[in-house]
Amino acid sequence: MVAGTGGAERRAGAARLPEPRMQFRNTTERYGFVARVFHWAMFLLIGLTTFLALNMETMSESDKAYTESLHRSLGVLIGVLLTLRFAWKLGNPQPADLPGPAWMAPAAHLLHWLLYAIMLLQVVAGIGMSQADGAEVGLFGLFTVPAVMAPDTQVEDFFLAIHEVNWIVLTVFVVGHVLAALHHHFADRGDVFERMGIGPPR
Numbered sequence: 574m575v576a577g578t579g580g581a582e583r584r585a586g587a588a589r590l591p592e593p594r595m596q597f598r599n600t601t602e603r604y605g606f607v608a609r610v611f612h613w614a615m616f617l618l619i620g621l622t623t624f625l626a627l628n629m630e631t632m633s634e635s636d637k638a639y640t641e642s643l644h645r646s647l648g649v650l651i652g653v654l655l656t657l658r659f660a661w662k663l664g665n666p667q668p669a670d671l672p673g674p675a676w677m678a679p680a681a682h683l684l685h686w687l688l689y690a691i692m693l694l695q696v697v698a699g700i701g702m703s704q705a706d707g708a709e710v711g712l713f714g715l716f717t718v719p720a721v722m723a724p725d726t727q728v729e730d731f732f733l734a735i736h737e738v739n740w741i742v743l744t745v746f747v748v749g750h751v752l753a754a755l756h757h758h759f760a761d762r763g764d765v766f767e768r769m770g771i772g773p774p775r
Contacts, residue, residue, distance in 0.1 A: 599665040603768040608665065611658040612769060615651060615692075619747065622647045645703055649712045652696040659689065668768055671757055681753075688750065693742050698736040705729035706753070 597603045604612070625644045629637055672680035700718055703710045707724035711717040722728060757765040 581705055599667060601666060601669050603668055605665070607661055609769055611654060611661065615654055615658070618647055618651050618654070619692075619743070624741070632759070641708070644708050645699065645708070646713045648699045649710060649718060651692065653712070655689065655692055655696065670690070670763060684746070688746050691739060691746055695736065695739050695743055698732045698739060702729055702732035702736055705732060
């Protein structure tokens, strides 16, 4: 009787062991380390490029030229990370959908793919605008994006308009994404933050 009880207790204790936090790949419970790095790195980079763009016009000419070059390199870096993140997403299991109404999961998946498309469009428009202006686009001197167009004022204006309007759309999506996460965490008492590495599992 005693031995049997001890075995049951050991099995129960083993079942209560927490899931390892440092996993590179995703699981059905949470995102892995690589997906978290992609997520937070892109969040910070988008915030930084937005900050630079909003403050560029108040800078001196020399500072503005440097900031424009930095902005372009950060944009290329976002494009590289977006490509890698997309490939990683396709090769990994995805955590189970959050509980909620039947429409919520399909809507969340659709909005996530739209967010990817909007980010990609922003990068492409930025590169097109820069190349049409005759500027070299690269990644901090490591490589240069091949030029696919000659300088052209009308083409530059076209991509500039897309870049500016799409930035507003991107901002709305990012703010909506943050507000939805906060709602899931505080109102629904879900584990959306824990899935992305913020806080212990519930």
